[in-house]
Amino acid sequence: MKFKRRLQYRVGIDMTPMIDSVFLLLIFFMITSSIIKDQGIQVALPHAKSAESQPDRDLVISISREGAIFLNDAKVAKKDLYQKLRKVYKEAKRDFLIIRADEVIEYGVLVEVMDIARLAGIYNVSLSTKR
Numbered sequence: 001m002k003f004k005r006r007l008q009y010r011v012g013i014d015m016t017p018m019i020d021s022v023f024l025l026l027i028f029f030m031i032t033s034s035i036i037k038d039q040g041i042q043v044a045l046p047h048a049k050s051a052e053s054q055p056d057r058d059l060v061i062s063i064s065r066e067g068a069i070f071l072n073d074a075k076v077a078k079k080d081l082y083q084k085l086r087k088v089y090k091e092a093k094r095d096f097l098i099i100r101a102d103e104v105i106e107y108g109v110l111v112e113v114m115d116i117a118r119l120a121g122i123y124n125v126s127l128s129t130k131r
Contacts, residue, residue: 059092059122061085063101067109081113085120095121100128 061081062070069076076084089095097117101110110127117125 059085059088059097061097061099061113061117063099063105063109063113065102065104067105069113078112078116081116082120085117085122089120089122096124096126097122098126098128 060072062073064070069078069081071081071084071088099110099113099117101113114125
């Protein structure tokens, strides 16, 4: 006697769509985390109601709360600032400088940095603030 063989149905969840969506989320978070730009120099910028956003430029001077001066994220002594700024200015061919100064630094330090920039040939100087 010949018995009919019953087909067995395999019940399960297809994992392919879930794996695809996990990979898409992983790629999304990897891309967005690399876009976020982390500022290495902590500067508490002063507030200004008329502040306008400027596109990123090559020449940025940051002055920290302690009075340390950074040119494009590289620490520079005040006595060497003129030579380094002049060199970077000639190489970058930019005539625009953004100064990011902490709100508690002395006014005289800011004026000295602006004066050094003028002596280096940069006349378009902007002070960075937050809105």
